[in-house]
Amino acid sequence: MEIKIMRNILDRNQNKANEVRDLLLLNKTMMVNLISSPGAGKTTLLERTCEALGEKFRIGVIEGDITTDRDARRLKKYNIPIVVINTEGGCHLDSHSISKVLDSFDLENLDVLFVENVGNLICPSQFDLGENFKIALVSTAEGDDKPGKYPMIFREAKAVLLNKTDLIPYTNFSIGFFRSDVQKINSRIPLFEISCTKGTGLSEWSSWIEAQIMVSRL
């Protein structure tokens, strides 16, 4: 009974996600669904990405948050279109909430739309928002054992970003264990080792995103 309800929710979500995807394709706007635990560094990653690609591409952001517009305010300085979705307790974004706010963007003049999902490593991985792909972001401070314990997002994502590599010397994080734990779940997924506060590893990430934008336009 509960399983059937969940299936209905997911089916309705999938139908709307397909509509969103068609609309984005029509406008040649790439959408990226960014997923992580609370405080892994999604907003800081968007700050660095705006700085790296803001002159070359027209970027928009959807900020998914339970409450507050704290993250959106951090991105205001980049002078890009930003829409906040407050889920008011909801643990993930769904395609209906995305669909409702797409009108607020001038999609025809947008190259890439980043969706910062609610901070949650579990629930958002089950919901297609109509994105081109999902990104999994994890922080070294969360420990090297997270891929095996939260495998869904590592299966669903197109790339993994390991953030806060600058904290590794102060923790017992083993980069070798983490890499092998990711590979057991998704053997060919690209893994970017970055520090958004120190700026390391970010040029590889920017080049990769740039290539994805190019591919999405073919």
Add this chain to the structure above:
Amino acid sequence: MEIKIMRNILDRNQNKANEVRDLLLLNKTMMVNLISSPGAGKTTLLERTCEALGEKFRIGVIEGDITTDRDARRLKKYNIPIVVINTEGGCHLDSHSISKVLDSFDLENLDVLFVENVGNLICPSQFDLGENFKIALVSTAEGDDKPGKYPMIFREAKAVLLNKTDLIPYTNFSIGFFRSDVQKINSRIPLFEISCTKGTGLSEWSSWIEAQIMVSRL
């Protein structure tokens, strides 16, 4: 329609939680529901707590994990009763899953039962497991802005533990901002500032838990 379904789920959860609570009261076993994001340090906190209180009290643990028994294996060395609940994708424990495993414990000879919930700062805060109280654990690496952004657990918890204080010098975490953000939501909640890997601040936490066990027996 969806709201009604959610209400039914919560009602059924509440009924079973009340049964669990009655059973624990009968056996004078205190149950603590430990909630945090992935990798904030729940298991390490339990390691330190077993070391501090293991001689004085009879401790048991329920390990809630989506998959794997990694956390349970870390606690094996304390020679305490441990039961793993794998939710197989589920984002929180509920009172039915707790009720099913209580038989595995000799409750009459157990002073305190710690439940390590699934790593998720959102969903577990909505589900009463029949515990005496919830504990919110956050890591400094998650940033000082989390209470305002994820207020539910800070409203529900009986105490807040701020872990990984040893990492503060390497981050932009402001302890003053964090404290005031917690107080805006829950002005009188105790806040323990700890480092489970360095061992700082833990004696205050142990004394507080000890006092709670005493109070629960009155």
